[in-house]
Amino acid sequence: MMADPSDISGPVVYDLVLRSRRAVLPDGERPAAVAVAGERIAVIGDYDEPIPARRTEDLRDLALLPGLVDTHVHVNEPGRTEWEGFATATRAAAAGGVTTLIDMPLNSLPPTVDAPALAAKRAAAKGKTWVDTGFWGGAIPGNETELKALHDAGVFGFKCFTAPSGVDEFPPLDREGLRRACAAVAALGAVLLVHAEDPARLRDTPAAPAFADFLATRPPEAETDAIRDVIDAAGATGARVHLLHLSAAEALEPLARARRDGVAVTAETCPHYLALTAEQIPDGATAFKCCPPIRGAANRDALWDGLAQGRIDFVVSDHSPSPPAMKTGDFATSWGGIASLQLGLPVLWTEARTRGHGLADLAAWTSRGPADFARLHRKGRIAAGADADLVAFDPEREWTVRAADLHHRHPVTPYDGRRLTGGVAATWLRGKRIDTAAAPRGRQLRRSPR
Structure with missing residues (x-):
């Protein structure tokens, strides 16, 4: 048989x-x-x-899950390898059950905004990746003519910001620039990923603020206003757009309405928005700082409702690490990014199981959803013909996170000391168990022409 x-x-x-x-x-x-x-x-x-x-x-x-597909990872190499790097990031990914990741076009130097920069990134990654790795391109002011070459070279799509990115070499698009980028991406049949915050709604951060002061500088309206601009630009140009790291639950209704109107828009959120709340964050605990910020408990619950209803399509890490010196204890000056690549699966499961969700939901949100979004047709599912990317997961294991035991470059994470349920026992990449004592065997992925 x-x-x-x-x-x-x-x-x-x-x-x-x-x-x-x-x-x-x-x-x-x-x-x-x-x-x-x-x-x-x-x-x-x-x-x-x-x-x-x-x-x-x-x-x-032990549960057998499809390997996770994380489409939102900042590896930062070349140029800022002291922040992270392909060897450390993909080792952490493998330990967390992630078998495929797609690297963001910033904060590497040069950013991936033209074909030579993509070639430099691929050279930097060669021979260092423990998991299969693809790349996004970047859309910044003035590089519209570079997008086709990046697309032809195999990037999975393009990322842009509508507010300052935190690094000068990756500036944001204004409304007209956003519409031009949407038109260019639509002509290529690609997707535009948008960090959507309206700079007009952002406020200056006071010196040495409490977390509540920092949170007030990036109100929900900053997201919802920018998301309306993205939806308008997508509707006018026919572009396929994707909303990154959705944190404001107020955006769920305009997102659903746009879909009903035929706009090709999808959205992701991240484990930290589903597990952490503003009320829990001590003043000075800048390991929790990210942009957009972690919001209150009621907002978190509404995001869970949006995920359960399918208004949010999937969950990815937005792993954006930095050296400890850039997490100074001052919310005004610290880097805004969370390091969590290895922890996404147990963080999400710890919260999901208390809300009545099962392992099938977990796999849909972390594996098949992002794989389908990136059109990685052989990833993210346990099915005949798919890549044998598999994870043995203990859904009953209880353990405490120690940042020093994690594999990403620096021992900084907001989950340090947090009690979690669920642990990865083993990860297989394309049919072979990942052994970090052996040579890395991750491949560099290119966008499928299909």
Whole structure:
């Protein structure tokens, strides 16, 4: 029954069979045996079905999940490798069950805003990636003529800001620049990712503020006004647009209305907006600083409702680390980014399970959703023909985060000391278990022409 009927030489012997009583498949969670041939999933059988294989592992009650696809990671190499780097970021990704990531065009130097910069980034990543890695291009003022070359070179789409990015070499687009970028991206059949905050709504941060003071400088209206501009530009040009790191729940209704009106708009949020609240953040705890900011508990609950209703499409990390010296304890001057690449799965599961969500929801939000968004057709699912990117996950494990034990470059994270439920036991990339004592075998991915 597992053999190819055209093969008269005998039964097929697969390279690997993984058995789990909790396999998360496209049709839900059930006991299953997943047979791998080469780098891909060949067939899925019953848990106790005899399947000839060179190697068999029985995970028993460990869940078998599809590898996570994280489409929002700031690796920062080349140019700011002291902040992070391909070796450390992808090692952390693998430890967290992430088997595919797509790197953002900033904060590397040069930023990925033309084809030579993309070539420099690919050279910097060569031989260093523990997981499969792709790249976004950047849309900044004046580089519209560079977008086609980046698209032809295989970037997955383009990112822009509507407010200052935090680094001078990646300036924001004004309303007219946003519309021009949408038109250029629409002509290419690509997607424009937007960090949507309206600079007119942002306020100056007072010196040495409390967290509440910092939060007040980036009110929900900064997001909602910018999102309306993005929706208007997409509707006028026919562009496909994507809203990054949605933090303001007030944006959910205009987002849903735009979709009803036929605008091609999707949205993501991040574990920190779903797990953390403004009320929990001590003054001076700048490991929690990000832009847009973490908001209050009622806002968090509304984001969970939006995720459950499908108004938010998926969840990714927005891993944006920096050296400890850039997290000074002053919300006015500290870098605005959260380091969490290794922790997204247990952080999300810890909160999701208390809200009645299951492992199938978790996989939809962290694997299939972002894979489908990036049009990575062989990623993000446990199905015949897909890449054998797999994660053994213990949904009952309880543990405490120690920042010093994490694999990203610097031991800074807002989750230090936090009690979590769920842990990654093993990660397989294209059919082979990732062993960080061996050589990295991650590939560089290019946008599919399909």
